[in-house]
């Protein structure tokens with residue numbers, strides 16, 4: 001048993017299972033999921049069967065007890081076969097991490113985690129809202145409390161796989177009288193809410209995430225409101241987990257595009273032995289960028305795991321400007337690098353990569369990876385980083 005990471009032997013077996021699902025299930029259905037903009041039901045069923053939906057839940061509750069670095073490796077492995085499936089899994093893992101780390105001792109929330117492990121529940125997210133213009137840290141909707149119960153209505157702009165989810169974590173104001181930034185996170189289980197889609201999801205890429213807008217109408221027990229303010233949940237879990245896991249997904253998409261480009265260059269080299277194909281140098285440059293991107297998310301994941309090992313002090317460090325900047329830099333750099341790498345793969349593969357129906361096609365990869373800079377807009381993130389950099393000095 002490895003002393004630093006006791007889950008290592010187990011994890012290799014788990015990762016082997018993810019590789020099998022990626023190869024045998026996700027890759028087989030990826031084109032159809034994309035073409036029909038449909039939920040990747042087969043892949044999610046396989047992940048459920050392999051009990052991978054509870055990978056972030058601690059072992060004492062029956063989950064996989066995976067570290068953030070291990071979760072990122074799972075997501076990047078799946079992304080090499082189907083970007084949409086991997087993004088669904090990454091978003092689900094972020095929500096589960098929020099419940100694990102901020103549910104506290106609340107019996108209802110702990111009970112839900114046990115149920116999630118047993119039934120392999122899928123959890124979606126609704127932070128976006130019409131009228132807040134992409135600002136996750138503001139809500140217009142508010143929980144209305146009455147005698148231990150609450151009611152909550154929300155007009156969400158985007159809700160990935162919410163129609164398929166077993167539960168949704170929703171941001172809202174703590175009450176109707178508080179400012180937009182005084183938010184809570186609420187667990188809504190299927191049966192607690194009604195959803196009506198307010199649009200369609202006929203998008204350029206990430207089509208299998210099935211992310212239209214929704215009107216949400218819900219009610220529940222006050223104990224479903226996470227006890228910790230959303231400001232802390234966002235800083236300590238939602239933002240770090242999102243940026244690391246999303247970056248790992250974008251890297252996985254880019255890595256598969258590069259693998260296809262490398263396949264083409266090798267095929268060309270076989271046809272003219274002794275000659276370096278003209279596009280081989282561009283391929284090498286793209287591989288160098290891919291390695292840098294991979295190291296970026298892996299390093300931050302390892303740093304986050306090390307902070308977690310420090311306990312409460314480590315978690316509160318995540319509220320610092322230094323960490324907020326580090327995570328913002330990862331998000332912006334990873335989303336831009338992944339798109340550049342897929343663009344380079346397209347230049348290497350040329351028309352064979354541009355077509356949808358060749359073994360070298362990078363068309364789906366290109367459309368999927370373009371979502372990265374919008375999924376919390378880079379412009380918005382850079383504006384926040386710019387303000388923080390006015391006052392921040394490297395320690």
Ligand SMILES: Cc1cc2nc3c(=O)[nH]c(=O)nc-3n(C[C@H](O)[C@H](O)[C@H](O)COP(=O)(O)OP(=O)(O)OC[C@H]3O[C@@H](n4cnc5c(N)ncnc54)[C@H](O)[C@@H]3O)c2cc1C
Nearest residue numbers: 125126127128133134158159160206374376377379380383
């Ligand atoms: C594939 C996908 C899945 C998603 N899934 C979910 C989900 O499950 N749940 C959910 O709640 N949301 C989800 N989202 C929504 C997402 O997280 C963002 O909230 C949403 O994409 C922001 O929308 P926007 O681009 O219109 O907003 P904005 O952030 O308002 O950006 C609009 C434009 O304004 C610019 N801009 C905004 N602010 C600034 C600024 N301060 N300085 C400079 N420029 C600025 C941006 O660059 C951009 O061009 C998903 C998005 C994608 C792409």
